[in-house]
Amino acid sequence: MLRLLVLFLFIFNYTFSNDIEYLEITKPNSSNKKQILEKKHLSIDDLKKIAPSDEGNLDMDDSKIYQDIRVTDLLLSTTNMPKSVFKNQIFSLNLIADIQQDINLDLNLSMEKSPNLKWLNQKVEWQKNGGIFKTKLWFESNSTNIGNLKLNVLALRNGEVFQKASISPRLPKVKSVEDRLNYANIVADDLEIISYKTSKFDDKSNIMTIFLKTKNSNIASFYIENDEILKQGVSSIKGIYPDQSAYYFVVFKNDKTSLNFSYFNAKTKQFSDFSLDVKLEIDDLSTQTEINPLNDPFLIQKKFLIYFLAGILIFIFILSRNSTPLIFAILLIAYQIYSQNSYSTGVIKANTKVKILPIEKSTIFYISKNDENVKIFDENLDYYKIMVENGKVGWIEKSSLKIENN
Template sequence: MFKKIFILVILSILTSSIFAATEDNNTSVAAISEQTIVASYDELPIKLHKDQVFAVKIKVLGKLKSGVVLTYVCTNDIGIKQLNQNTSFNIQDDGSFILTLLYKVVAQKVRTPDIMVNFTGGNEKDANILEGRTYDIEEVPESPFSTGVLAQSMKINNKKIDKYDSSNNIIVLDISAKLANIEDFKIKNVAQQGINNIKQGRYESSILYYLVIPATQDTIEFQYFNTSTDQLETVAVKLDLSNIEDKVSTQTDLSPKSPDKALYVFIVVTLIATTLYAIYYFKRERIFLILIIVVIGAGFLFLFVPNEQAKIKKDCVVYLLPTESSTPFFKADIDTPVEKIKEADGYIKIKLKNGKIGWVRAECVSKN
């Protein structure tokens, strides 16, 4: 009898334990099924290089009702600069939400941020925290052709070549790149170069880049570090030297005055002198001979009178022609003295101290 009672007690204890375990398991499942959102990394770089631009993507899954709000907070990041400050979650075709954060490496030690994804709607609240990752920054291989740009891809959209002076050409390249520090683009061993315009998109950015090269050079080669293939990629640009617009007259045509002004003076002096001589021929009065000599002398003196002195303001860009789409060839680092030649359609033709001549917007010029 005692033995049967003992067995029944043991069975009762085991049964109670099984039911208790089942209840605990059901509670855990219910908690998971009622969880509002699940956030995870959709893209995170494996390694990083100095100056690299990269993306961190967060994917959120969950049943989000109307009126709910997804927000995020980033903390504890080190050695990176966020490039898209005011970004938010975007809904995808499959009902998920994607957050894309763009950063640039600015130090040797980097840690991506801890990201807290918050869900709020009515009386409901939930949050997921994704821990950041620490990186030891890797060096980019050295190359004499490197531009200092790191990108997933790069391409030349368009190019233009013009004559700069008697021995050089100026080239303008429309360059676009994906996830790139394209603002750092610079070709080594080129004295005159610069970026005229930068356009930043979500993933792709572009620049209008110009450089001055010898008139006989028919190829431009440079390299960028491809972050997808983890190696240097070479870009070669072929130039058609047979199809160059001659812009020499817009830059070096004053010596010491522009030919158009010299021609104008010559025509005026010739007309006046001819008229005075015709009068002298009929009247035979010496005064008209003296006037002819005075007019010719005044014409020569006028040719050597200096142009009006002025200055162009800091950051002013000098163009080859007086148009918005013209090629830039100089940017003033400081207020720069120039000679003012003439005005046309909101632009002023100026001469730099090095003898180059170009056009600037009228608002860039002030009195010396």
């Protein structure tokens, strides 16, 4: 009996001492905790040592804590590249970037400069589907020797380069277009003249303003090859590729009786000719509807119609005592007031040069003597379209103006 008691006490003492030793080993002490917190990166085991046992279960898969990011290649490809185009004809391709995993990042696209190839839509919008990014790029060739195209894509994550790749797709063959007098350097599926008007520019020249619409073309390239033209340019371009509209301004001597030009139709593969008679109208540049946004020939009719409808709605409100007609009347009047002031205002500096066209070599027709209040209607690259205090409308460099309100 005594032997059994001694054996029991020995077994109990051995088991208890092992438990004490295990607890001393596993309990987090301040020195271990300090060493762990000084580490740059903490592992799950480190977190177990410093976190209390009732702070949640840390025995979870790492993918639930961190986004799964794998080291992969950025794969680039292109589709829908045409086999051939004409000189000055725009064309597109679809660029596909496959990052091979579905994570969030930003793509930065750039093109190595090519003197004979113009990248038209440099502000690209990517469409993301999983790990696949797609976008459409538009180009224009200004030579039959188009050279090479190299596209570079950087995949940025948290501002750091995560992946990068380049691609040099095979470009289409560029076919020449016959050089001829009055060619407008436009290849399009269609070009339509909506309206045009001719006015006196100065004592020796006139200016014609043409409102154009094109299909499948870069309307900014519109330039008539004719030495008799003194000044020309394109402004107020609207729309996105491939269909656009714009105003074309051309200055020529006042003895010219017609303006002739042609464009190359990509569908018929033939030139289409235009001849516009010069019919001088007795007004100046600022009274042209196309140039002066405040000069709307239907302005009086629009005002009458809006106020007439508002009056009817107010009359219905008085008879029915229903507030709905009154609300619509107030909205109509508010719209009329807003539409009359749909422009910005600003101040131009003294000695600001106001040009007839938004181009560097355009004729200067007005120079401000002092700081002057102006109305701002439009912008084109580095220029603003403004109206000065005397009612003249023209273009100034953006650096010459301070916008006050919209």
